[in-house]
Amino acid sequence: MSADAVKPRISVETPSRVLPREEPANPLIRANIWVAVLAFGVAAAMAMMQAISRANLELPYRSASMYYMSVTAHGVLMALVFTTFFIMALGYAVAQKENGSIPWPRFSWAMFWLALAGVVMAIGTVFAFKSSVLYTFYPPLQAHPLFYIGLTLLVVGSWGWAASMIVAWRRARAANPGRPVSLAMHATAANAMLWLLATMGVAAEMLFLLIPWSLGLVKTVDPMLARTLFWFFGHPLVYFWILPAYAIWYTVLPREAGGKLFSEPLGRMVFTLFLVLSTPVGLHHQFQDPGIPAGWKLFHTFNTMIISFPSLVTAFTIVASLEVAGRLRGGTGLFGWIRTLPWGNPLVSSVLLGCLLFLVGGFGGAINAAYALNSVVHNTAWIAAHFHLTVGSAAALTFMGAAYWLVPKVSGRELELKLLAKVQPYLWFIGMALFSFTGHIAGLQGLPRRVFATSFGDAAQAHAWQTLTSISALGGVILFTSAGFFVLVMLGTLLAGERRAQPPIIWAESLGEPPGGYRTGLWDRLGLWFVVAVVLVAIAYAIPLWDLLHLTRYGSPGFKPF
Amino acid sequence: MSDMPAGLPKHPIGTFAFVGAYVALFVLAWFGIYIYIFLARQPVTP
Numbered sequence: 001m002s003a004d005a006v007k008p009r010i011s012v013e014t015p016s017r018v019l020p021r022e023e024p025a026n027p028l029i030r031a032n033i034w035v036a037v038l039a040f041g042v043a044a045a046m047a048m049m050q051a052i053s054r055a056n057l058e059l060p061y062r063s064a065s066m067y068y069m070s071v072t073a074h075g076v077l078m079a080l081v082f083t084t085f086f087i088m089a090l091g092y093a094v095a096q097k098e099n100g101s102i103p104w105p106r107f108s109w110a111m112f113w114l115a116l117a118g119v120v121m122a123i124g125t126v127f128a129f130k131s132s133v134l135y136t137f138y139p140p141l142q143a144h145p146l147f148y149i150g151l152t153l154l155v156v157g158s159w160g161w162a163a164s165m166i167v168a169w170r171r172a173r174a175a176n177p178g179r180p181v182s183l184a185m186h187a188t189a190a191n192a193m194l195w196l197l198a199t200m201g202v203a204a205e206m207l208f209l210l211i212p213w214s215l216g217l218v219k220t221v222d223p224m225l226a227r228t229l230f231w232f233f234g235h236p237l238v239y240f241w242i243l244p245a246y247a248i249w250y251t252v253l254p255r256e257a258g259g260k261l262f263s264e265p266l267g268r269m270v271f272t273l274f275l276v277l278s279t280p281v282g283l284h285h286q287f288q289d290p291g292i293p294a295g296w297k298l299f300h301t302f303n304t305m306i307i308s309f310p311s312l313v314t315a316f317t318i319v320a321s322l323e324v325a326g327r328l329r330g331g332t333g334l335f336g337w338i339r340t341l342p343w344g345n346p347l348v349s350s351v352l353l354g355c356l357l358f359l360v361g362g363f364g365g366a367i368n369a370a371y372a373l374n375s376v377v378h379n380t381a382w383i384a385a386h387f388h389l390t391v392g393s394a395a396a397l398t399f400m401g402a403a404y405w406l407v408p409k410v411s412g413r414e415l416e417l418k419l420l421a422k423v424q425p426y427l428w429f430i431g432m433a434l435f436s437f438t439g440h441i442a443g444l445q446g447l448p449r450r451v452f453a454t455s456f457g458d459a460a461q462a463h464a465w466q467t468l469t470s471i472s473a474l475g476g477v478i479l480f481t482s483a484g485f486f487v488l489v490m491l492g493t494l495l496a497g498e499r500r501a502q503p504p505i506i507w508a509e510s511l512g513e514p515p516g517g518y519r520t521g522l523w524d525r526l527g528l529w530f531v532v533a534v535v536l537v538a539i540a541y542a543i544p545l546w547d548l549l550h551l552t553r554y555g556s557p558g559f560k561p562f
Numbered sequence: 563m564s565d566m567p568a569g570l571p572k573h574p575i576g577t578f579a580f581v582g583a584y585v586a587l588f589v590l591a592w593f594g595i596y597i598y599i600f601l602a603r604q605p606v607t608p
Contacts, residue, residue: 319580323576333576335579
C-alpha cells in the first residue's frame with residue numbers, strides 16, 4: 001500500500017476554518033433539544049386536529065375518543081415534555097458557560113435517559129387510548145399505571161437536572177467569593193430550587209394516591225386531595241416555564257437587539273421573588289372547589305397578586321432594555337425606537353411577539369385570579385385561550401427563538417432554512433392571536449373548554465359560537481404551519497447544517513454596572529430564600545391539607561369514559 | 563435607576579409611556595369585564 005493511500009481522506013465539504021473542540025456537555029444539550037423538538041412536532045399535529053374538531057368540521061376518524069386522546073397527548077407533550085427538556089438543555093448550556101463544564105455528566109446522562117424512558121412509557125399509554133385523562137390527570141378519570149409511573153420518572157429525571165444546576169451554582173459562587181454568579185446562572189438555580197419545591201406536590205399525588213389506585217392496591221381515590229396536590233405543583237409549573245423565558249429576555253435579548261440590560265440587580269430580585277412566591281398560590285385554581293375554606297383561597301389570591309409584581313418589574317426592565325437598543329440603533333421620539341429594533345432576527349422577533357401576546361395573557365390571569373370573575377370564566381374556552389398566551393406564547397415562542405440562537409452554538413452548525421426561521425414567529429403570532437382572542441370571547445359567552453364538538457344539538461347559543469370556533473380553527477392551522485417551520489429548521493440545522501465555528505454564548509451587559517463589577521447581595525442568597533419559600537408554602541398549605549385529610553372523605557372509583 | 567447611555571434621553575421615556583398605557587388598558591379592561599359582564603349578569607339566585 002502506498003503512503004498516499006493511508007492519508008486521511010479530506011472531504012471537499014470540510015470547512016476551511018478549524019472547528020473548535022466541542023464543549024463537553026454539548027451532546028447532552030443536543031439530546032435534550034432533540035426530545036423537545038420531536039415532542040413539540042407531534043404535539044402540534046394533535047393541536048391542529050383539536051382546533052378543527054371544535055369548529056365542528058369533520059375529520060377522518062373524528063370521535064370523542066380520538067379527541068380526548070389527542071388533547072392528552074398535546075398537553076403532556078407540550079406542557080410537560082417540550083418545556084422540561086428544553087429548559088434542561090438551556091440549563092446545561094448556562095452551567096457549562098458558567099463553569100466550563102457541568103457537574104456529574106454521567107449522572108446527568110442517566111437522568112436524561114430516565115426522563116426519556118418515563119416519557120415513552122407515559123405517552124405510549126396515551127397513544128394506546130389507555131390514558132385519556134388530559135394533562136391535569138384529575139381523578140376520578142383513571143389512566144393506565146404506566147402513565148403515572150412514566151410521568152413520575154420524568155419528574156425524577158428532572159430532579160437530577162435540578163440538583164446538577166444547584167451544584168453548578170454553588171461551584172460558580174465558590175470560584176468567585178464575594179462576586180455574584182451570572183444572572184443566567186442565578187435564574188437557572190432559582191428555577192431549579194422552585195422546581196424541587198413545587199414537584200413535592202405532584203410527587204405526593206403520584207406516590208400516595210394515583211399509582212396505588214391505578215394499580216388496584218386501593219379501590220378509591222380522593223379527588224379533592226388529588227386536585228389540591230396537583231395545583232400545589234400546577235401553578236409553579238407555569239413559573240418553571242416562564243423563568244427560563246425571562247432568563248432569555250434578561251440575558252440574551254438586550255445584546256441580540258443591539259443594546260444593554262437596563263438593570264441587572266432588578267433581574268436578580270425578580271428571579272429570587274419568583275422562587276419565594278411561585279408555590280403558595282395554587283388554590284386560585286380551585287376557587288370553585290368545595291372543601292377549601294374561603295379564607296385560604298383569599299390568602300392564595302393575595303400571593304397571586306403579589307407575584308404579579310416581579311412580572312411587572314420584568315415588563316419595565318425588558319421594555320427599557322429594548323428602548324436602549326432601539327435608540328442606540330437610531331430610533332427617536334416616544335415610540336420610534338420600536339421600529340428600529342431588529343425585527344428580522346428570529347430570536348428578537350420571537351421574544352417581542354411572545355411578549356406582546358403575554359401582555360394579554362397577563363391581563364387574563366388577573367381575571368382568573370379574582371374570585372368573582374373566575375366564576376365567569378371557569379371551565380370555559382377562556383382558560384385554554386389564556387394559557388396559550390402564557391405557556392404557548394411567552395414561554396414556547398421564546399424557547400423557539402432561543403433554539404434558533406442556541407442550537408448553532410451547541411451543534412457547531414449554521415442555522416439552516418433561515419427564511420423559515422424569520423417567518424415562523426410571525427406566523428405563530430398571527431395564529432395564536434386568532435386562536436386565543438376568539439377563545440377569550442367565546443369563553444366569556446360560555447363556550448365550555450374540553451368538549452370535542454361545540455354544536456350542542458344545534459342549540460341557538462352554539463350557533464353564536466360557530467364563527468369564533470371557525471376563526472380559532474384557522475388560527476390552529478396557521479399555528480401548525482408555524483410549528484412545522486420550526487421543526488424543519490431544527491431538523492435541517494441539527495442534521496444538515498453546515499459545520500462552522502460558531503460565536504460563543506455571551507450574556508448581555510448591564511447598564512450602570514459599577515467599576516469592578518457587582519458584589520454579592522441579599523437577593524443572591526438563594527439558599528436563604530429557599531427556606532423562606534418553604535416556610536411560606538407551609539403556612540399556605542398546612543391547614544388546607546390538614547382539613548382535607550381530616551374532614552369526611554369521599555373516595556371515588558376510577559372512570560375511563562373515553 | 564440605571565443611567566441611560568450618553569446621547570440618549572436621560573430616562574426611558576418611551577418605556578414609561580408604553581408601560582403606563584398598558585397599565586391603563588389593563589385596569590380599564592378588568593373593570594370592563596367586572597361591570598359589563600360579571601355585574602350585568604345579575605345573581606343566579608334572587
